[in-house]
Amino acid sequence: MCSCCSSHVDWLPCSHSRVPVGKVSGHIGVGKFSRARMICVLPRLYIGCVKDTTDSQCLHEHGITHVLTVDSEPPKDLDQFHTKFVRLLDDSCADILSHLPECLIFVKEALGGSESSVLVHCHAGVSRSAAVITAFLMSTENLTFEDAYGRLQTIKTDVKINEEFTNQLALFEAMGYHVDMTSSIYKQYRLQNVTKRYPELQKLPQDVFASDPNLMGQTAEVLYRCRKCRRSLFRADSILNHILGNGPSAFAHKKVNLSTHASLYAQCTSYFVEPVQWMKEALLGVMDGQLLCPKCGSKLGCFNWYGEQCSCGRWVTPAFQVHKNRVDEVKTVTIRTTKT
DSSP states (O other): OOTTBSOOOTTSOOTTTTSOTTSOOSSOOOOOBSSSOOEEEETTEEEEOGGGGGOHHHHHHTTEEEEEEEESSOOSSOTTSEEEEEEOOSSTTOOOGGGHHHHHHHHHHHHTSTTOEEEEEOSSSSSHHHHHHHHHHHHHHTOOHHHHHHHHHHHSTTOOOOHHHHHHHHHHHHTTSSOOTTSHHHHHHHHHHHHHHOTTOOSOOGGGSBOOGGGTOSOSSEEEEETTTOOEEEEGGGBOOOOSSSBSOSSOSSOOOGGGGGGGGGGOOEEEBOOBGGGHHHHTTOSEEEEEOTTTOOEEEEEETTOEEOTTSBEESSEEEEEGGGEEEEEOOOOOOOOO
């Protein structure tokens, strides 16, 4: 065991033993540093707290070249390192899921250099940094959240990812270990965060609303139009598919290819969609109400930021519900002409 490690798990050899600082060991190292609390998770990948960033000697001893900070404030005096700062609180409203791509890219690029090592830290080294490290293990080793988190807990016993981050990492797993902003899972997650960040439902971010297909021309392969006046209302990719059945959650936290189960949705009498630009005036500042066609005024459905129950029994939150018998599905056919 190297001199910098004060504790060691017998079945995992220390990553520093007989290995120069900054080199790949080939073993998973575990250790608690005497001057700080930085711990080696994988060769050249460390998890720690803000105090670790103040111990320059320890950082250099372990070949740290990159520092990823996930905290409310950036650390000081790290000019000699490659750094990335993600401003994030450790609370129930924090969105770590949307920051995972940039965090994982930074870590992967750091480990791509044979002479570089990276420290991932938050304030206490318990929740935010643990969430990033867990996501890294999930994506690089194709592990479930439970397996990746369990491995990290074996290495650093005091980690405790908060419940909201745990839910977000489950969504990360459901999306196939990447953040797909076009998926129903991510869109529903983003909508669920709206009421947390904007409780008055005023001045909502523009990206909450999908583009109005009536203003875009027929660029989508499948459109849904008002049955009465034929006005284009939303595209097929605005439909937020959900898992059939009872329960308070809109999506099961497991890998599901929703497109392969389209026939199962026959019992659903409504489409649940993301908000579209033409709905904006009706939604702002109001918790629930009717959805009316912007052209003819006929009733299409309803919305409720607290959620609505689908006819299949699934509770969807928030809910922007359009009844299937009020719209028609229109498939766009592209006609190609052959020059003679």
